[in-house]
Amino acid sequence: MPRVSVEAERKEAILSAACEVVSEVGFKSLRVADVAKRAGMSTGSVHYYFDTKRDLMHAAFEWNFDRSLERRRELLEGAEPPARRLRAFIDSYLPHDPTTVAAWHVWAELWVEALHDADLQELNERVYGEWRRTVAAIIRDGQDHGVFRDGDAVHMANGLVGLIDGLSLQVLMGSKSMTVERMREVCELFVTLVTEPD
Template sequence: MPRPSVEAERRAQILRATCQVIAESGLRNLRISDVARLAGVSGGTVHYYFDTKQDLAQAAFEDCYERSLERRRWLLDSRADSLTRLRQIVDSYVPGTPETIEAWKVWVELWAESPRSPRLRELNERLYGDWRRIVAAVVRDGQSRGQLADGDPFVLANMLVGMIDGLAVQVLAGSHSLTAGRMRATCLAFVDTVLARRPSANVVE
């Protein structure tokens, strides 16, 4: 594969630094100078790639999403059955590694600011709509193979995604009653007891 250009590498470096600043300080406290210092570039270099702080933040959210998908590409492209893939999706989203925790903090900032920003609201709708469609496709595939329960695949996907999101926020908030382990157990129980197709009971005449 051809080596990425220096400009592409520098842009990616700036976006990764932006995500880190957002995760550590919050979107409202995002400063170009902090991003530049963390990325090892000048403030002018950041402005060369992004005209405004809003442009930088939006690009960072998009980059966070793309990197999140890339980390899960192996399971999205897996030949494993859909039930296994849904369990793997749950495992991959439990806030347990520094990388996953940072990504969750970035998403929480997007959600917190979206109600006050039409631009971020549209971005959230686009990115999250894409993710829900991906999960719904896994559900639909499992239904076609007789592995998952009947029902609207988008509704079932929304149920799982909503559960993962809500519980992850509680884990990030430091809940003592809802640890990462309990989040995982709860979401896996949902997959196994609600989404998985139950064997048909034999009818004895």
């Protein structure tokens, strides 16, 4: 039986490959054989860890979220001023590089599947709960320091998360009226609106 670390590495490789494949072809067209090939394994090896395509993708969606948090942990927990942290949070979600674009494709697939899958709805709820708490904490910190306007930090966080989601989808679909730079400008307007005037 493989050592735990080897099993963890194999599972990580499978989940990474699954996210790459779903990002490229979508959930409906994803085949376990394609994931296995991308991971450099046999289909049987993938099925050793995940009984079904559904099990694989549930784990991959969660893995994608965990990687997203890891990539941003330093900027979210850092000692930078609140407004700078909020801008860094926004910038980290702009679909402007291959890693972020691929992650957005996976999220878009999760949303579509979650419309018909109660387990994915729960995962989505957990993910968005985490994002709201993160953004609300930055906003509360800014309010405590007199940087951001008073108000319900959770409502403000919901507004920003919804803004990022909606604009990112437009960018991903190649909208001529919504580029990454225009998205950055709109999000900057949000930060300006919640910032206390000097």
